[in-house]
Amino acid sequence: CRRSVPGRAAVRAPIVGTFYRAPEPGARPFVAVGDLVRPGQPVAIVEAMKLMNEVTADRAGRVAAILVEDGQPVEYDQPLVDLDPA
Template identity: 60%
Template sequence: MDIRKIKKLIELLEESGINEIEIKEGEESVRITRSAPGSQHAFVMPQHFSAPTASAPAPAAEVSTESAGAPALPEGHAVTAPMVGTFYRAPSPGAKPFVDVGQSVSAGDTLCIIEAMKMLNQIEADKAGVVKAILIENGQPVEYGQPMFIIE
């Protein structure tokens, strides 16, 4: 079989979306398949993403242990992180923090910013009161549900 015919068959296979083609001319035959490489890529991706997922619960467990001890000292309402990200007390580096310990806040006042996927998310107080404790250091990572502030 002529190489030009084989090249045209490969082009036909790519353009049509067909996974396999077999042509017989007399005693000669050609079989072209493209399903095997595609299926290998499909299995590689889930394995790649499963590794970070498996390692994520370990830090969450450590953070839960630390945060379980911290709120035991100050009593009051815990404001928790609504997402995973990086905790910032101020709107920009060198700027005055949104709140300090001992400051009174109203519901809706901005307490901090959590950066997640290059997006800055303002976290607001869900209750009025006085900030009794700030449980996270500026620039530190936070986990979903991790207590950040205690408001009394």
Template identity: 70%
Template sequence: MGVFYRAPEPGAKPFVAEGDLITRGQQVAIIEAMKLMIPVEADASGRVLEILVADGTPVEHGQPLLTVATGDADRAGPGR
């Protein structure tokens, strides 16, 4: 379990917002777990449709964090 953060620090611009185009491997969030800040990278390229978790919310391993509409070039599924 960890805590989901949309931005690198309080008051900073979020890594991504709904409607943004992202690429596979791009950092989209941070999870704080056991006092470590773990970057979350997109596993698919596409457009962010929805951010499913509020900033500062506890999350579980494998929980979907956002949905991504992928194009024909990248069919790996939703970003997590």
């Protein structure tokens, strides 16, 4: 897992679980590097106890980096996606 870069806003894991970039296997990822996002837009999901928990951006910005590999376990408050200000 990579670290968030100072000056960027990190979208963080709301719970402990498994990180997924897409809503289901074979589907397009929610976001890719370079995409513009708006507040409330889904950027990933974290699965915990067979429940899929949507992770949303809390601000507008451009996706600068995806910090976690698909299917990787994540901890509470771990940075998942870095956003540059829009």
